[in-house]
Amino acid sequence: MEFKSINPYNGKEIHTYKGLTDAQLHKKLENSEKAFEKWRKVPLKERAALMKKAGQVLKDNVEEYAKMITLEMGKPITESRAEVNKCAWVCDYYAENASTFLADEIIETDAQKSFVRHxxxxxxxxxxxxxxxxxxxxxxxxxxxxxxNVGLLKHASNVFGCAEQIEGVFKKAGFPEDVFQNLIIHHDKTEVIIAHDAVKAVTLTGSERAGAAVAQISGKYIKKSLLELGGNNAFIVWDDADIDKAVATALTARMLNCGQSCIAAKRFILMEGIYDEFVEKFTKGVIELKSGDPLEEDTKVGTLAREDLADELQKQVQASIKKGAKLILGGKQNGAYHEPTVLGNVKPGMPAFDEETFGPLAAMIKVKTIEEAFALSEQSKFGLGVTVCTTDIKKALACAGEVSDGAYFINELVKSDPRLPFGGEKRSGYGRELAKDGIMEFVNRKTVYVK
Incomplete structure (x- = not known):
């Protein structure tokens, strides 16, 4: 099987990748098992030093990696650079903190000595x-x-160039052979891989449908799974908020990566007293965002990653308008490019409210009270994150328990940070990445007891 990498901006082929045969895949699985037996015995200090080197490789090759990201999925080049640098940060973070996170935990019992090792x-x-x-x-x-641990990667087939470069980062950093392997395969090989004795756990970031399928397979083989799935984040603005600051935050929260983010703000739940002002200023801000070639430095909005994704967003826009949403800005599509779009008077029952919209579509929702705002925020099958904009920090903190999502941000867009645990509730998945939680997901917390 062959996989073509296509530039979504101009439709040109970037590269063709040849898929692994069944025999080649089996060999990689066997190699992974062998690599683990050696890698697990490498002292943590040495593993951390290699991860630090991986961070340096990323920093040294920012332009090369950023260009591949932009070519393959259409992200503006400035955002691609920021992504590569953030990857270097997470490498440095674990290189510097792993020894603390993985240290033995002494627990006082009636034993001579008892502790948990990792x-x-x-x-x-x-x-x-x-x-x-x-x-x-x-x-x-x-x-x-x-x-x-050792890693196997099945990346999305439209970014196999990025996947190859990522494997290359670990090779350049000096990681032993087969500690991290990229697999050029179709998703129909998922069960074969999860079923293999070498594989002890699976982590998936993706759609709800993909997550459900992988969780089912993992359960069948009694393998641990971590799922980071979709989101339909609410961005709540109270009457007392600094509207200019809220709008600036909202523009990034919705339009970063052309809106293609699980943690993007998608439903803007606005108090009726500030609704008109917020919508007017937000719309003006969207108009000022330059669309164009994502390789140009001043481009803020590129294409979506594939034309079918723009098609899907267009269907959600049109269906919402048919159900009574007001088209304030945009609304048109041309190939993989979808105009940044603002819909007003959005209500439950419309795709713009009920569904995850993966693109530059902002849904404006008017409410009378803070209680109604939180009730509408909760009216979602997803539970990734919520933003509240207000000058009353004390009151906003008191409301944190009203939200069932995995994150609650006050006066800031929901974002991932290596120092903080990241993950969702409800249909947004389970488990946590990043921080200490992220390293604990895939270790054996082993009780040791000495009488």
Missing amino acids: DPIGTVFAIMPWNFPFWQVFRYAAPTLTAG
């Missing part, structure tokens, strides 16, 4: 998406490899 588990299989093709991989790989 051992690696084996091969961790990652199924990753195209929207942040480097970051999604590194936020799994940095803690997982540093902990002494």
Whole structure:
């Protein structure tokens, strides 16, 4: 099987990748098992030093990697550079903190000595998406490899160039052979991989449908799984908010990566007293964002990663308008490019409210009270994150318990940070990445007892 990498901006082919045969895949799985037996015995200090080198490789080759991201999935080049640098940060973070995270935990019992130690588990299989093709991989790989596990990557087929470069980062950093392997395969090989004895866990970032399928397979073989799935984040603005600051934050929260982010703000729930002002200023800000060639430095909005993704967004826009949403800005599509779009008077029952909209579409929702705002925020099958904009920090903190999502940000867009745990609730998945939580997901917390 062959996979073509196509530039979504101009439709030109970037490269063709030849898929692995069944025999080649089996060999890679066997090699992974052998690599783990050696890698687990490498002292943590040495593993951390290699991860630090991986961070340096990323910093040294920012332009090369950023260009591949932009070519393959259409992200503006400035954002691609930022993504590569963030990957270097997560490598440095685990290189510097893993020894603290993985230290033995002494627990006082009636034993002479009792403690918990943290051992690696084996091969961790990652199924990753195209929207942040480097970051999604590194936020799994940095803690997982540093902990002494080995990695297998099945990346999205439209970013196999990025996947090859990521494998190259670890090779350039001096990681032993087969500690991290990229698999050029179709997703129909997923069960074969999860079923293999070498594979001890699977982590997936992707759609709800893909997550459900992988969770089912993982359950069948009794393998641990971590799922980071979709989101329909609410961005709530109270009457007392600094509207100019809220609008500036909202523009980034919705339009970063052309809106193709699970943690993007998608539903703007606005108090009726500030609704008109916010919508007017937000719309003006969107108009000022330059669309164009994502390789140009001043481009803020590129294409979507594929034409079918723009088609899907267009269907959601038109269906929402038919159900009574007001088209304030944009609304048109041309190939993989979808105009940044603002819809007003959005209500439950419309795709713009009920569904995850993966693109530059902002849904404006008017409410009378803070209670109604939180009730509408909760009216979602997803639970990734919520933003609240207000000058009353004390009151906003008191409301944190009203939200069932995995993140609650006050006066800031929901974003991932290596120092903080990241993950969702409800249909947004389970488990946590990043921080100490991220490295603990794939270790054996082993109780040791001495009488």
